[in-house]
Amino acid sequence: MTDQRPTLSAKERMAIERVAMPEQDPAVRAMNFREVNLGLTRQIAMLEAERCLQCPKPYCIGGCPVSVNIPRFLKLLREGDLPGAADSLLDDNALPCVTGRVCPQENQCEGVCLRAKKGNAVAIGHLERFVADWAQAHPDELTHVKPQPTGRSIAIVGSGPAGLTAAGELAKLGHAVTIFEAFHAAGGVLVYGIPEFRLPKDIVQAEVDRLVAEGVTIVPNSIIGKTYTLPELRDRFDAVFLAVGAGLPVFMDVPGENLKGVYSANEYLTRVNLMGAWNPGSETPVLHGQRVVVVGGGNVAMDAVRTARRLGADEAVIVYRRGRDELPARAEEAHHAEQEGIRFDLLVAPVEVLGDETGWVRALRCIRMELGEPDASGRGRPTPIAGSEFEIACEMVVVAIGTRSNPLLTSTAPDLEVSPYGYITTDQYGMTSMDGVFAGGDIVRGAATVILAMGDGKRAAAAIDRWLATGFAGEPETDEAPAAEPATAEA
Amino acid sequence: MHPIVSTDQLSPNVTRLVLEAPRIAEIRRPGQFVIVRLDEGAERIPLTIADADAAAGTISLIIQSVGASTMDLVALQPGEAIRDVAGPLGRPTDLLDHGHAVCVGGGVGTAVVYPIAQELHRRGVSVTSVIGGRSREWVIMEEELRTAGDVVVCTDDGSYGRHGFVTEALKDLCEAGGIDEVFAVGPVPMMRAVAELTRPYGIKTTVSLNAIMVDGTGMCGGCRVAVDGETKYACVDGPEFDGHTVDFRVLADRLTTYRAFEHESLARHEACLIPRLAIHATTEGAVR
Numbered sequence: 001m002t003d004q005r006p007t008l009s010a011k012e013r014m015a016i017e018r019v020a021m022p023e024q025d026p027a028v029r030a031m032n033f034r035e036v037n038l039g040l041t042r043q044i045a046m047l048e049a050e051r052c053l054q055c056p057k058p059y060c061i062g063g064c065p066v067s068v069n070i071p072r073f074l075k076l077l078r079e080g081d082l083p084g085a086a087d088s089l090l091d092d093n094a095l096p097c098v099t100g101r102v103c104p105q106e107n108q109c110e111g112v113c114l115r116a117k118k119g120n121a122v123a124i125g126h127l128e129r130f131v132a133d134w135a136q137a138h139p140d141e142l143t144h145v146k147p148q149p150t151g152r153s154i155a156i157v158g159s160g161p162a163g164l165t166a167a168g169e170l171a172k173l174g175h176a177v178t179i180f181e182a183f184h185a186a187g188g189v190l191v192y193g194i195p196e197f198r199l200p201k202d203i204v205q206a207e208v209d210r211l212v213a214e215g216v217t218i219v220p221n222s223i224i225g226k227t228y229t230l231p232e233l234r235d236r237f238d239a240v241f242l243a244v245g246a247g248l249p250v251f252m253d254v255p256g257e258n259l260k261g262v263y264s265a266n267e268y269l270t271r272v273n274l275m276g277a278w279n280p281g282s283e284t285p286v287l288h289g290q291r292v293v294v295v296g297g298g299n300v301a302m303d304a305v306r307t308a309r310r311l312g313a314d315e316a317v318i319v320y321r322r323g324r325d326e327l328p329a330r331a332e333e334a335h336h337a338e339q340e341g342i343r344f345d346l347l348v349a350p351v352e353v354l355g356d357e358t359g360w361v362r363a364l365r366c367i368r369m370e371l372g373e374p375d376a377s378g379r380g381r382p383t384p385i386a387g388s389e390f391e392i393a394c395e396m397v398v399v400a401i402g403t404r405s406n407p408l409l410t411s412t413a414p415d416l417e418v419s420p421y422g423y424i425t426t427d428q429y430g431m432t433s434m435d436g437v438f439a440g441g442d443i444v445r446g447a448a449t450v451i452l453a454m455g456d457g458k459r460a461a462a463a464i465d466r467w468l469a470t471g472f473a474g475e476p477e478t479d480e481a482p483a484a485e486p487a488t489a490e491a
Numbered sequence: 492m493h494p495i496v497s498t499d500q501l502s503p504n505v506t507r508l509v510l511e512a513p514r515i516a517e518i519r520r521p522g523q524f525v526i527v528r529l530d531e532g533a534e535r536i537p538l539t540i541a542d543a544d545a546a547a548g549t550i551s552l553i554i555q556s557v558g559a560s561t562m563d564l565v566a567l568q569p570g571e572a573i574r575d576v577a578g579p580l581g582r583p584t585d586l587l588d589h590g591h592a593v594c595v596g597g598g599v600g601t602a603v604v605y606p607i608a609q610e611l612h613r614r615g616v617s618v619t620s621v622i623g624g625r626s627r628e629w630v631i632m633e634e635e636l637r638t639a640g641d642v643v644v645c646t647d648d649g650s651y652g653r654h655g656f657v658t659e660a661l662k663d664l665c666e667a668g669g670i671d672e673v674f675a676v677g678p679v680p681m682m683r684a685v686a687e688l689t690r691p692y693g694i695k696t697t698v699s700l701n702a703i704m705v706d707g708t709g710m711c712g713g714c715r716v717a718v719d720g721e722t723k724y725a726c727v728d729g730p731e732f733d734g735h736t737v738d739f740r741v742l743a744d745r746l747t748t749y750r751a752f753e754h755e756s757l758a759r760h761e762a763c764l765i766p767r768l769a770i771h772a773t774t775e776g777a778v779r
Contacts, residue, residue, distance in 0.1 A: 182577065182706070182708055183577075183706065184528050184535075184574070184575040184577070220575065220577075221575050221576060221577035222577075223577060223578070223580065223708055226578065226579060226580055226708075227514060227515070227518075227577070227578065227579070228514075247708070247709065247710040248709050248710065248712075249710070249711070249712040251712065251722070257715075257722070258715060258717060258722065258741050258745065260744065260745060260747070260748045263713075264711060264712040264713075266710055266711050266712065267705060267711035267712055267713045270705050270706065270710070270711055271705060275534070275535070275705070276532060282532065283532065283533050283534040283559060283560050283756065284534045284535070284705075285749040285752035285753075285756075287748070359744040359745075359747075406708065406709050406710065407709075407727075408708055408709060408727060
């Protein structure tokens with residue numbers, strides 16, 4: 001059912017300009033929670049796919065943490081074979097609807113795309129989203145292979161990106177998978193953290209439903225370390241994969257942090273996203289500030305400040321201790337935030353939260369910074385400029401400067417080795433110090449991205465499958481399974 | 492789903508729900524709590540586990556109806572169910588295994604000290620409970636606490652037991668001496684008064700803090716409390732702390748964060764419920 005289309009010459013392909021993602025008007029979207037990006041049409045997606053040069057040695061695959069065969073699905077897409085493109089994509093990536101929306105493509109596949117060297121990369125992220133959304137809307141046109149049950153059972157702790165990916169991969173191999181989730185709903189950071197306007201919750205739910213339809217069991221309200229211990233799970237299942245994330249919020253450690261109106265980004269976003277407080281009829285309350293300051297420069301900070309804007313903040317401000325070029329957020333998020341009227345107070349760090357006589361926040365006291373010699377992260381080390389303190393008047397401060405490991409699980413598993421910072425240590429195949437217990441995602445590497453966690457989930461699933469079959473988690477011949485490289489948490 | 496097995500009203504605004512939660516019933520320990528979410532769209536509410544029957548697979552939750560969400564919970568009837576119950580959460584109480592303990596309960600806090608008193612008694616500790624309420628109808632769980640030791644009941648208006656606050660009765664016990672530890676759970680002013688009272692006597696005093704929380708696993712940081720000059724999370728570091736080191740002013744202040752919202756939601760809720768309340772007011776007792 002492929003379209004009969006003329007084959008373009010390389011010159012013709014080079015002449016096609018990169019597609020722009022249609023989006024809601026900034027002034028309109030700053031007042032609603034609907035998705036900002038509207039998606040491509042089939043014709044435009046097929047045209048954009050023509051821009052791919054089908055490199056004999058494609059760098060994009062290596063640039064992808066889950067090694068999606070990008071040229072393969074783009075070729076099928078431009079031929080109009082959407083079922084083929086969808087099968088190809090889903091074969092490599094368990095959650096393409098998610099990654100097509102939240103991956104930092106500019107640092108990954110698109111960053112190494114040959115076409116980026118001479119102009120603009122192929123819009124791989126937008127095309128991934130297009131194919132994934134098509135697949136979600138046309139489940140009957142996909143190829144379903146029912147695996148032979150292996151009779152082996154695997155417990156996965158945490159239903160965020162690492163856990164869901166591992167579940168999908170293991171279920172595909174015929175293993176019986178049970179996911180334990182602490183919250184009442186599955187999805188982890190995809191449902192409590194990333195807002196509706198960037199990743200609609202219906203889409204995450206559809207991905208979860210697809211896993212359940214494939215036979216994955218999800219047990220909500222189960223906190224491992226409380227409801228069950230890790231040793232208990234290890235006894236009940238043939239293998240365990242720990243993907244609990246790095247859930248503890250880091251605060252600024254400045255005076256005034258316990259004033260009313262100071263939130264961790266985790267709390268603010270959980271109230272709004274998971275508990276639905278963006279909806280005025282919600283039973284879960286959230287504060288609405290007219291002037292909201294968000295401290296931090298990553299994706300979470302952008303999510304928080306844009307949420308505050310949508311909840312009615314006239315002044316929604318980012319305070320970040322480095323400059324515009326050093327913002328760790330995805331380029332698109334910072335750009336969207338600027339379009340929506342978010343103010344960026346750059347090279348500024350908080351020193352104190354000031355309160356009024358009733359215990360509510362009235363201002364954030366800050367100091368200006370300058371960048372010195374590069375630090376361990378390669379970015380200029382911010383140092384305060386003496387005497388430059390000033391106040392930003394506000395009713396709310398949201399702290400989005402990172403997260404750390406939660407000791408809830410590890411403290412009840414004495415045999416599980418952790419680093420001095422509480423992250424779980426694994427071997428190169430993702431196995432922990434406990435036999436048959438694997439780990440991946442933020443609880444191993446420190447706070448990172450959705451796609452890196454998914455990469456860990458995919459590799460761990462393969463390692464678990466090998467370990468169940470042979471008692472050895474490594475690959476039998478090549479012995480070069482890449483280990484999760486521990487990344488430092490974003491500063 | 493967690494079906495309700497039975498309900499009974501303990502005071503004008505305090506209700507006991509017994510519900511099915513077999514795993515939690517099996518492993519919970521005194522001092523621990525659960526987070527419940529009644530249904531899709533409902534709030535997550537932390538509630539202390541007041542009692543459990545491992546054989547029957549049930550737990551008891553004692554709920555003071557103060558807002559829209561708790562009013563929905565106490566309106567549940569046997570046969571209905573709570574969608575989500577997560578736990579047991581929090582650190583279990585550090586319990587003595589000999590000596591004399593005084594368990595002080597104010598209002599619905601009495602339900603929180605009950606499992607502590609029960610376990611202390613089981614371990615052979617001599618227990619005296621001091622419980623109070625505004626008047627007779629507000630005193631709860633006296634009978635249950637009598638199974639764990641002596642009980643001194645105080646009412647603010649003198650309508651039952653001793654006339655006065657629980658702190659006055661506790662002061663007499665402190666004067667008499669021989670107390671190894673005091674456990675106090677109730678409204679913030681009561682816990683603060685108990686801590687101030689026992690401080691000069693040098694009696695170890697443990698309080699349970701009812702901070703606002705969302706997840707109950709350390710993830711949101713909303714329940715942060717100031718203890719001994721440090722920020723702690725009530726959900727994972729507590730909920731029990733040394734009462735002599737808790738900054739009760741910070742706790743009391745943070746508890747008022749959503750007061751405006753609570754009033755608004757209660758008003759909205761009552762507006763919706765008026766026809767139902769009118770019918771049930773006589774059978775349910777006072778509905779405020």
